[in-house]
Structure formats: C-alpha cells, structure tokens
Amino acid sequence: MNKRTCDILIHNGQIFSMDPDRRIYCPGAVAISGSRIVGVGTDAELQQNFDAREMIDASGAIVHPGFIDAHNHIVHTSCRGIFGSYHDAESLPVNFADWKASVTDADEAAATTMAGIEMLRNGFTMFIEPGSLFSTEAAAEAVERVGLRALFSPLYLWDRGESFEAIPTLASPSLMARATIDHDRCIKELDAELHRNRNADALVRGYIFVYGEGTASPELLRTAHACARENDVPLHIHAGYLPEGADLYRTLTGKRHLVHLQELGFLDENTVVVHASALDADEETAVHETGCKIVWCPIAFFSLGITFNITFKMAERYRRGVCVSLGTDGAR
Ligand SMILES: [Zn+2]
Structure with missing residues (x-):
C-alpha cells in the first residue's frame, strides 16, 4: 500500500x-x-x-484541539492591571473609555501579538474579538504572524446612547467621537469583515457583533440578524452584563432585554448572548425557547461585585441543556 x-x-x-x-x-x-x-x-x-x-x-x-476564548477584547491586554475593578472606576485618573479611544494601530498590533503568544503558551488557538478594534488589519496581521485563529467584527456596532448611563465606564465622548453612535455607519459597516471568509484557509475570519446592552435600535438588530443569516456567520451581542443595565433597558423599552430580542426575531441557534449574568426568569425562558447560546465570562462576573444580588444560574442552565462557552472578556 x-x-x-x-x-x-x-x-x-x-x-x-x-x-x-x-x-x-x-x-x-x-x-x-x-x-x-x-x-x-x-x-x-x-x-x-x-x-x-x-x-x-x-x-x-x-x-487535543486548541481552546477557544469565546470573548476577548484583545486590546485590553496592553492595559492589564491598570483599571482594576468596575467599582474603582471613579477613583482613577483616566477613564477606561478614554483610554480605549486613544489606542493606535500599533497599540492594537502589539496587544494582539502579546495576547496571542500568551494564548498559544496556554493552549488557546483561537479567540473571538467583539468588535472593539479600530484597525482590524493591524490586528489580523499580528494574529497571522503569531499563528492563531480569530473572528473579527466591525467596530462598535451601536446606534443608541441612552443605555450608557448605566455603564458609564464603557463609553465617553472621545470614544463616541471615534466610534460614532450612528445607524447609517453601522449599516454600512455590518459586512466589513466578511470578505475574509472567501478564503477557506484564512486564519482570521469575519462575523457580526452588535454591541448590545440597549445600544442597538430594533432596525439595527433586524438588519444585523438578516446580514448574519444571509452570510452564514454567527451573531453575538452583549446582554445582561450588569443589573443596572438590565433595569435601565426595561425602563427605556418596557421589556426585558432578551424577551425583547426574542420578540424581534433576533435570537436563534446562531445567536450568542455574551455575559447573560443579569437575566430574569422570563429571559432564561427566552434562551431555552430560542436555543440561543451563551458566552459566560467568569472573571467579569465575579469582579463586578454583582454576586450579592444575582443568583448564579450556570448549574440550572446546564441542566436545561443550554450551550454555554467561556470567555475571558480580555486581560485584567
Ligand atoms: Zn465584551
């Protein structure tokens, strides 16, 4: 033979x-x-x-096959240890969002290289970046040089700003100036990373991450969902990060976030909800009924100091057969 x-x-x-x-x-x-x-x-x-x-x-x-970090804001690698916990934010001389707005292409390339080498050394061969890169080209070059795989989304897909009241450290005027809250920009850029998928051997591929947490209009959600399904790529969104965000969403819309997303037809088996910490029983039912998946970021969950008023639901989700992956949310 x-x-x-x-x-x-x-x-x-x-x-x-x-x-x-x-x-x-x-x-x-x-x-x-x-x-x-x-x-x-x-x-x-x-x-x-x-x-x-x-x-x-x-x-x-x-x-064994490499681990996948299912949620990693890769540029955070270069500010590890600086910003501490969410509750220290007010006492810091620099706002986290202002720092994010100030990064250069070279910063993003360096952070991706550093994170990539660290990931490889620890058995990770792929990460999913949630649309927080200003230069996906610089980061993609770094990913390819290191020899990892990655999924990239267009930059901050958001077209509503009211919800940032609940999560002030995640947004600032300087960040909004660089990643504008603009429906037309988001629609124009929705498929910006999908050209990578034409190469079946590409190490970096495209998908769609809608920032979420109440920062997307129903029109943006519907268009993003249609674009993702048309191009057969996953669709990710932040939801249930903090109880304050979940409460503000209900105040603004009269509905719980995931129940609303279910009504809009946004949730299905190819939709991934990131964090899903502050969900109520109706939202857990929405997860179960739609078959959407969850990425849970344990370090984010435990470092936010929200465990006193939120029930830990992972065991219950496991018993109900919900698909849960893990993410780091980026270096801390
Ligand atoms: Zn995130």
Whole structure:
C-alpha cells in the first residue's frame, strides 16, 4: 500500500479528537500537512499510512484541539492591571473609555501579538474579538504572524446612547467621537469583515457583533440578524452584563432585554448572548425557547461585585441543556 506524505506526524500521544463520537486514541497520532490536519487515529494506523518529514514523540502527553476564548477584547491586554475593578472606576485618573479611544494601530498590533503568544503558551488557538478594534488589519496581521485563529467584527456596532448611563465606564465622548453612535455607519459597516471568509484557509475570519446592552435600535438588530443569516456567520451581542443595565433597558423599552430580542426575531441557534449574568426568569425562558447560546465570562462576573444580588444560574442552565462557552472578556 502506498503511504501518503505528510509534514509532521505527532505520535505516541493520548489524542482527544473531540469528533462527534468523542473518540480518544491512545496511543494515537495526528498527521499534519501545511496548515491542515490530514489524519487522526491510532499510532499503528497512521504510521502505516503516512511517511512524515518530521516525527514528534508526544511521550504519552494529551493532544487535543486548541481552546477557544469565546470573548476577548484583545486590546485590553496592553492595559492589564491598570483599571482594576468596575467599582474603582471613579477613583482613577483616566477613564477606561478614554483610554480605549486613544489606542493606535500599533497599540492594537502589539496587544494582539502579546495576547496571542500568551494564548498559544496556554493552549488557546483561537479567540473571538467583539468588535472593539479600530484597525482590524493591524490586528489580523499580528494574529497571522503569531499563528492563531480569530473572528473579527466591525467596530462598535451601536446606534443608541441612552443605555450608557448605566455603564458609564464603557463609553465617553472621545470614544463616541471615534466610534460614532450612528445607524447609517453601522449599516454600512455590518459586512466589513466578511470578505475574509472567501478564503477557506484564512486564519482570521469575519462575523457580526452588535454591541448590545440597549445600544442597538430594533432596525439595527433586524438588519444585523438578516446580514448574519444571509452570510452564514454567527451573531453575538452583549446582554445582561450588569443589573443596572438590565433595569435601565426595561425602563427605556418596557421589556426585558432578551424577551425583547426574542420578540424581534433576533435570537436563534446562531445567536450568542455574551455575559447573560443579569437575566430574569422570563429571559432564561427566552434562551431555552430560542436555543440561543451563551458566552459566560467568569472573571467579569465575579469582579463586578454583582454576586450579592444575582443568583448564579450556570448549574440550572446546564441542566436545561443550554450551550454555554467561556470567555475571558480580555486581560485584567
Ligand atoms: Zn465584551
């Protein structure tokens, strides 16, 4: 039988394939050619089928697909430790949002490189950036240079400002000047990152992140949802970050955020709600009924000091079969 040639054969590992049958091969092997995995199976089977240019002995170690950080504002890597907790915000000499507005393309490239190397060293091979980059090009170059994968969205898709009263540290006049609260801008930029998806081997791909927390009009939500479905990409949104934000949303609209999103047809199996900490029972039902997914950011949850008046719902969600991924929300 003719053997296939591959570049690298990792052998003598415990291979956690994470395929639909969750097969584990021990001792197992992975064959790689270029940037693609071309074979996964038992050691015996792959050594019989492949001639490798380079062999790597895993010495019995676990080999598994990379972790994905499902929510990472990547530029925060370059201000780690500076802004402390949400409750210290008033006492700081610099507003967090003003700092965000001041970053340069070089800052974003450096932060992405630094975060990327750190991620690789800790087993992460992909992250999802929630539309907070001014220069996705500079960051994409950094991602490709490091050798990670990433999903990028257009910059801050928001067209309503009333909700920032509840989350003042996330917005400032300088940030609004650079990322305008403007419906037409958002509509024009909705598909700005999707051109990347034409290349099936692209390390950086596009999706749509609507900033949320009450900063999107129903028209923006509907158009973003239609654009995401038309282009077969996921749609993410912040919701339920803080109880104050959830309460203000109800005051402004008369409805709970996720119940409203369900009514607007925004929630479905390809919609991902990020944070989902301050949800009430009706919103939990909306999650269950629509099959939307959740990204939960544990460090954000515990550092916000909201655990005294919010019930921790992850166990209940798990029992109800809700799909929950984890995110870091960025370096702190
Ligand atoms: Zn976020």
